[in-house]
Amino acid sequence: MARKIGSRYTAHQILGRGSAGTVWLGEGPDGPVAIKLLREDLASDGDLVERFMQERSALLCLDHPSVVGVRDLVVDGNDLALVMQLVRGTDLRTRLEHDRRIAPQPAVSIAADIADALAAAHTAGIVHRDVKPENVLLDALAPAGPGGAPPALLTDFGVAKLIDSPRTTRATSIIGTPDYLAPEIVEGLPPRASVDIYALATVLYELLAGFTPFGGGHPGAVLRRHVTESVAPLPGIPDELWLLIHQCLAKAPASRLRAEEVAVRLRELLPDLEGLPPLDIDEQPEEGYEPYEYGESEPPGEGRQGYGEQGGGPARADGHGRTTASAGTGSRHPGTGDGATATSRTGRTGRAAVPLVHGGASPDSNRDTHTSMRVPGADELAGGAHGTARAPRAAGAPRAGSARNRLSPAAMRRRRIKLGAGAAVIVAVAGLGGWFAASGDDGESTQPAPAVEHPQEP
Numbered sequence: 001m002a003r004k005i006g007s008r009y010t011a012h013q014i015l016g017r018g019s020a021g022t023v024w025l026g027e028g029p030d031g032p033v034a035i036k037l038l039r040e041d042l043a044s045d046g047d048l049v050e051r052f053m054q055e056r057s058a059l060l061c062l063d064h065p066s067v068v069g070v071r072d073l074v075v076d077g078n079d080l081a082l083v084m085q086l087v088r089g090t091d092l093r094t095r096l097e098h099d100r101r102i103a104p105q106p107a108v109s110i111a112a113d114i115a116d117a118l119a120a121a122h123t124a125g126i127v128h129r130d131v132k133p134e135n136v137l138l139d140a141l142a143p144a145g146p147g148g149a150p151p152a153l154l155t156d157f158g159v160a161k162l163i164d165s166p167r168t169t170r171a172t173s174i175i176g177t178p179d180y181l182a183p184e185i186v187e188g189l190p191p192r193a194s195v196d197i198y199a200l201a202t203v204l205y206e207l208l209a210g211f212t213p214f215g216g217g218h219p220g221a222v223l224r225r226h227v228t229e230s231v232a233p234l235p236g237i238p239d240e241l242w243l244l245i246h247q248c249l250a251k252a253p254a255s256r257l258r259a260e261e262v263a264v265r266l267r268e269l270l271p272d273l274e275g276l277p278p279l280d281i282d283e284q285p286e287e288g289y290e291p292y293e294y295g296e297s298e299p300p301g302e303g304r305q306g307y308g309e310q311g312g313g314p315a316r317a318d319g320h321g322r323t324t325a326s327a328g329t330g331s332r333h334p335g336t337g338d339g340a341t342a343t344s345r346t347g348r349t350g351r352a353a354v355p356l357v358h359g360g361a362s363p364d365s366n367r368d369t370h371t372s373m374r375v376p377g378a379d380e381l382a383g384g385a386h387g388t389a390r391a392p393r394a395a396g397a398p399r400a401g402s403a404r405n406r407l408s409p410a411a412m413r414r415r416r417i418k419l420g421a422g423a424a425v426i427v428a429v430a431g432l433g434g435w436f437a438a439s440g441d442d443g444e445s446t447q448p449a450p451a452v453e454h455p456q457e458p
């Protein structure tokens with residue numbers, strides 16, 4: 001059913017849904033386009049519309065072959081739409097779910113394209129803030145690159161910022177997708193370009209390993225790991241590639257490379273990676289452990305629609321009419337943190353969550369990919385007084401609860417606690433207890449962290 005968007009565009013058919021709205025295949029004066037129609041609750045938010053218009057010129061000016069171009073921004077009655085370049089293909093999450101792991105050469109080629117996109121954005125003063133496989137589109141019609149990698153284009157520039165309501169963009173609230181959040185964000189610092197580099201390195205690690213370095217378990221535990229844990233080399237990864245990933249995952253933002261340099265170094269590595277198979281990472285199904293997980297994964301090949309069944313994490317009312325859901329996250333390497341090189345892993349579980357809306361999930365928000373949590377205090381991150389510290393583990397010893405990381409995807413699916421498609425489960429938690437419970441035992445608890453609102457970040 002065709003739908004007019006403003007005076008110049010017609011939306012014909014739904015391509016997919018995300019947390020901010022629905023993407024349509026559409027037609028404009030210059031041919032086919034993709035139209036991201038923001039959710040009604042976002043579109044009716046006066047502040048957001050204003051920021052939308054403020055961002056307009058920056059987004060429209062970002063012109064790069066590895067960036068999904070924004071062609072127009074339309075405000076029309078109740079409709080708020082981003083008109084974008086249409087990319088015929090799939091997104092990187094779908095590809096990863098299908099392939100599980102990607103061979104080093106195509107993985108690095110894809111990462112290099114993302115680095116190019118980030119370099120262009122950072123030069124223009126734009127920080128993406130939500131680099132993750134969902135926001136990378138693979139162009140199936142363009143000639144393939146090294147290792148058969150389709151050209152990758154980064155999308156959703158500025159959208160994370162747009163859909164952060166002033167109330168959520170607080171110095172002590174966290175907006176983002178837990179697995180990809182740089183430690184300085186967890187610590188409450190404003191996002192700078194280096195957060196995108198950290199997220200890019202996380203994505204590259206995930207393409208190679210099939211799981212993210214710090215994901216798995218309760219989102220509180222994921223956030224804490226970003227701050228406190230280090231990551232061990234993936235088995236079989238070429239040294240130079242690991243060095244680069246490791247450098248970009250540095251806890252100190254200043255130690256990370258800049259996007260241009262990442263792109264150059266990744267491309268330099270490409271010839272040596274030719275013909276390498278995907279990393280051989282053992283996946284041992286292990287029974288007897290209940291993962292922290294909410295929602296239901298779609299089986300491969302069912303497309304992205306209805307993805308929200310995967311996402312509904314524990315949610316809570318924040319006392320301001322906004323409902324936020326926190327995340328079940330991706331899986332992680334069980335041996336990280338202690339120099340271990342354990343090779344088991346889990347299947348990717350339901351990912352993050354947050355309708356990022358006032359008043360709960362709308363029909364369009366049936367796939368949640370963000371989280372909104374308060375920033376933990378230094379004491380909590382360090383362990384200390386509130387009991388979040390864990391006893392040091394011997395190298396190679398799994399962290400408490402990491403057995404879930406060895407569940408097969410099928411086992412995960414069987415154990416999944418389905419909380420309903422896109423419906424946020426509202427759990428109100430007051431005080432600090434939620435965070436401690438959430439993070440202190442590395443994700444065993446299902447109690448969410450509390451939301452606390454503080455003065456807005458600049």
Ligand SMILES: Nc1ncnc2c1ncn2[C@@H]1O[C@H](COP(=O)(O)OP(=O)(O)OP(=O)(O)O)[C@@H](O)[C@H]1O
Pocket residue numbers: 015016017018019020021022023034036068084085086087088090091134135137155156304367368369370
């Ligand atoms: N420019 C585009 N061309 C073609 N398909 C697109 C385009 N932009 C998005 N899509 C498709 O639409 C779907 C929804 O995209 P959207 O950006 O709304 O959500 P997302 O990035 O997957 O999740 P989130 O909004 O939570 O970050 C995706 O499956 C994506 O493949």
